[in-house]
Amino acid sequence: MKGEVMAENALVLHVLGARPNFVKAAPVVSALAELGVRQGIVHTGQHYDALMSDVFFADLGLPEPIANLGVGSGTHARQTAALLTGLEDVMTEHSPSLVVVYGDVNSTLAAILVCAKLHVPTAHVEAGLRSFDRDMPEEVNRVVTDALADLLFATSPEALSHLANEGVDPARVHLVGNPMIDSLFSALPKLDPAPIQERLGLSGRYAVATLHRPANVDDPESARELVNAVAEVAEQVPLIVPLHPRGRGRLAEAGLVDGPNMKIIDPLGYVDFLSLVRGAALVVTDSGGVQEETTMLGVPCLTIRPNTERPITVTHGTNRLVTPASLPAAAGKSLADGATTPSGELPPLWDGAAGPRIARVIAAWLRGDNLSPAAKGKVG
DSSP states (O other), X not given: OHHHHHHHHOXXXXXXXXXXXXXXXXXXXXXXXXXXXXXXXXXXXSSOSGGGTHHHHHHHTOOOOSEEOOOOOOOHHHXXXXXXXXXXXXXXHHOOSEEEEETTSHHHHHHHHHHHHHTOOEEEEEETOOOOOTTSHHHHHHHHHHHHXXXXXXXXXXXXXXXXXXXXXXXXXXXXXXXXXXXXXXHGGGOOHHHHHHHTTOOSOOEEEEOOOHHHHTSHHHHHHHHHHHHHHHTTSOEEEEOOSTTHHHHHHTTOOOBTTEEEEOOOOHHHHHHHHHTOSEEEEOOHHHHHHHHHHTOOEEEESSOOSOTHHHHSSSEEEEOTTTHHHHHHHHHHHOOOOTTSSOOTTOSSOHHHHHXXXXXXXXXXXXXXXXXXXXXX
């Protein structure tokens, strides 16, 4: 009875700041709702563009946030400082039983720090991913978040090894699969490339590029090298570039402009973007989530990064790591070869049921259940 009362009165808050957070959270929010768990969404406004946030709420069926901090952009220090202040006020006002954070953005780091100081329990969805590159601000966010979280939800088997190597208590860790794939499974019936292709005037084969990583766009020389490489890809196939607000000015200064074979467009909503990707012959990206989405859709993906925290998209998917210098040749080969999935199957637990797995663990934790390894297996 005590556990039932605890669960009934519990409040779970989800802190979301950027496009990937929304996509990962939607299946968890839905599954917790089905279990009758009281919950709310805190939108930090880290992605402040309506096409990067509001449209995603609508496309994914997420409820209206109970708070929107509207922090916007800024340096890492200024943005994180604004997040810390705003989130502390939210946590103090609502006194949540558990705060769920997602991925590796600054909103995630700020939420985990605030909750640690206020002694609010936390859960991290997408725990244990590592690029082993501390020059990436996201890598620092991942390591700190996993060190402080009370519940850690891993999306892939290698994440378990990373967390164990860092001394994380395995009793806190649950292998649940990838909730981003849950959202993609749910959206599949709506992912028709034809309408977005018609709107963009596309006929025949085309490629899509998404570019925003600091290492690629913040340094003028790196940005020019990237833009030149992308222009060479556009000489091989028409290229559509939905341009993230972050780095837009730097890339434009480096020469990224509309051309005969390159179309620069505003960011797209979730359904429109994945519909465009589903019909593409190739995707060029520096995004983490797009690596997973292209693997699921069977679309060749070239990731312009020296490393990835999602190696399973390389071993089990269509993703390949490239440099700007090697991008044009790699694009030519991918266009010639088409999609190939090395293992012939999707990564483990990419089955559309990660959200319910996460929800069952959270509900059991809220009841105060002491989950043994055997019980964890049943829940997971």
